[in-house]
Amino acid sequence: MNALHQYLFDSYRAAQHGDPAPPVPGAHDVAALRAVRDHHRFEAVLAGRRPAVDRLRTSLRRLLHLRAC
Template identity: 55%
Template sequence: MDAMQQHMIDNYRAARLGTPAPPLPGTHDVAVLKELRDYRRFEAVLDGRLATGRLRAALAHLIAPRHPHPHPHPHPPACR
C-alpha cells in the first residue's frame, strides 16, 4: 500500500468517525526539513562549531586557488 492509498483509508475513517481529515502526504515535508536544519545548527553551536555556512566554507577551502610560495624558488641558488 502506498501513501496515497493509506491517505484515502484515513480519510474514509475520519469521515465515518466525524473527525477532521488528515493532511495530504508530503504537506509538512518542507517544515520538517527546516526544523532538521535548525536542529543541526543548534547542535553545531553547542559543539563550538560554526552554525551557518559550514558546507560552503568547506567547499571554498577545497576549491580555492593555492597561494604561491613566498619565494619563487624553494631553495636559494648555490653561490659559486
C-alpha cells in the first residue's frame, strides 16, 4: 500500500465519521525540507562554521573556475 492508497482510506473513514479530511500526501514536504535546511544552517553557525550556502557557493565557484582555466 502506498501513500495515495492510505490517503484514500483515511479520507473515506473521515467522511464516514464526519471528521475533517487528512492533508494530501506531500502537502507539507517543502516546509519540512526548509526546516531541515534552516536547522543545518543554525548548527553550522553554532559550530563556528560558515553557513552551508556560502560553502556551497564557494565550492561551486572554485569548481567552475578550475574548469574555465
